Amino acid sequence: MTTRPTVLITGASSGIGATYAERFAQRGHDLVLVARDKARLEALAARLRAEAKVAVDVLPADLTQEADLAAVEARLRDDARIDILINNAGIAQTGGLLQQTPQRIEQLIALNTTAPTRLAAAVAPRFAETGTGSIVNIGSVVGFAPEFGMSIYGATKAFVLFLSQGLHVELGSKGVYVQAVLPASTRTEIWERAGMDINALPEVMPVEELVDAALIGFDRRELVTVPPLTEAGRWDALDGARQLLLSDIRQAHAAERYHPQR
Numbered sequence: 001m002t003t004r005p006t007v008l009i010t011g012a013s014s015g016i017g018a019t020y021a022e023r024f025a026q027r028g029h030d031l032v033l034v035a036r037d038k039a040r041l042e043a044l045a046a047r048l049r050a051e052a053k054v055a056v057d058v059l060p061a062d063l064t065q066e067a068d069l070a071a072v073e074a075r076l077r078d079d080a081r082i083d084i085l086i087n088n089a090g091i092a093q094t095g096g097l098l099q100q101t102p103q104r105i106e107q108l109i110a111l112n113t114t115a116p117t118r119l120a121a122a123v124a125p126r127f128a129e130t131g132t133g134s135i136v137n138i139g140s141v142v143g144f145a146p147e148f149g150m151s152i153y154g155a156t157k158a159f160v161l162f163l164s165q166g167l168h169v170e171l172g173s174k175g176v177y178v179q180a181v182l183p184a185s186t187r188t189e190i191w192e193r194a195g196m197d198i199n200a201l202p203e204v205m206p207v208e209e210l211v212d213a214a215l216i217g218f219d220r221r222e223l224v225t226v227p228p229l230t231e232a233g234r235w236d237a238l239d240g241a242r243q244l245l246l247s248d249i250r251q252a253h254a255a256e257r258y259h260p261q262r
Contacts, residue, residue, distance in 0.1 A: 005083030005133075006055075008032040008076060010063060010119070013040040016138060016183070017088040019211040024084075025052035032057045032082060034072055035089070063089050063115035064107055073122035085123050087116035087160075088138045093153035105152060112156035117163060124171060131175035136218065137164045139182045141226065144238075157182075161224070168223050177221055181214040184228040 007024045011017035013035035021031055025048040033041050038060040045056040059075060061068035076082060090112045093100075120135050127133030142148050143157030164180035171178060185204045210227055217225030226235055 004029045006030040006032060006079070006081040007084040007086060008034065008059075008072075008082050009086040009088060010034045010072070010115070011089030013037045013044065015207055016211060017086070018044055019207050020086050020088065021048060021056075023211055023215055025054050025056070028052070028054060029084070030055040030057075030081065032059055032075065032079070034059045034061050034063075036060065036062045064110040069115060069118060073118060076119060076123040077126065080126070082123070083127075083132060084134045084136070085119060086136045086138070087119055088136075089115060090138065090156075093150045096149060097151050100152065108152055109156060112153070113159045113163075116160060120163070120167060124167070124176065127176045128171055128174040133175075134177040134179070134218070135164075135167060135171075136179045136181060136214075139164070139180050141182050141184045141228065143182065165223065179214075179218055179222060180224045181217070182224065182226045183210050183214075 004027065007020075007029045009017050009020050009024075009031065012021050012031075012033035014037075017033075017035065021033055021044060025031060031045075031048065031054065033045055033056060035041055038058065041058040041060060045058050048054060048056050059072060061072050063069050063072065076085065091108055093108060094104075116137055120137070123133065123135070127135070137160050139160035140154070140157040142150055142154040143159075143161050146154055148154060161180050161182065164178050167176075168178040183205065205228060213227035214225050217227075224235060224239075229235060
């Protein structure tokens with residue numbers, strides 16, 4: 001039996017989630033794997049049990065469905081062994097806003113924003129009480145790039161970044177570590193499921209490289225990890241500009257440029 005904390009990973013049947021499962025199993029962590037595809041979860045769990053000699057539980061769930069989401073929330077609240085949450089489950093956007101149906105919009109928002117928020121909220125009180133625990137949220141560089149034309153998907157990923165920064169402010173002083181991981185194009189099944197040809201993209205990062213980089217950021221306790229960003233100072237400058245903007249906001253009156261002309 002391992003004494004390392006258990007890791008719960010959503011979207012664990014393939015891609016980024018499955019690779020996180022492999023890496024944490026190699027580190028000696030027990031796992032709880034969450035995804036819709038029970039057969040793939042069972043196959044991955046069996047392999048990791050055999051290869052890494054860790055305990056792996058399978059929790060099939062569609063996080064867009066209330067009952068399934070509530071079941072995962074309950075596991076996070078009640079299982080004191082779980083000390084790391086990887087909020088990875090998500091879907092991409094096919095087409096622009098004009099091509100979306102109400103059902104597709106609802107599904108995208110439910111999986112990409114509602115689910116990670118509720119799962120973080122389910123586990124945060126226990127983490128804060130014990131003064132430990134980690135919450136990792138998988139966002140995207142699209143979250144600060146409306147020019148990419150995936151408005152709804154990008155908005156959900158901007159939400160994930162803001163949520164992570166906000167949770168850090170609320171929970172960091174209580175001993176809870178929060179990390180936002182922002183990939184760019186990564187070789188996973190999310191593209192095929194959205195009806196897109198990943199081979200048409202000029203540059204795509206291998207999923208193993210993405211997760212290994214994210215784990216280096218995790219070990220360094222970075223708040224925001226952007227594996228494809230070559231100049232780290234760019235992020236520092238962006239965040240610094242945001243804080244300067246906040247310092248220039250005055251709430252009592254509108255700025256001079258918005259005063260009526262006399």
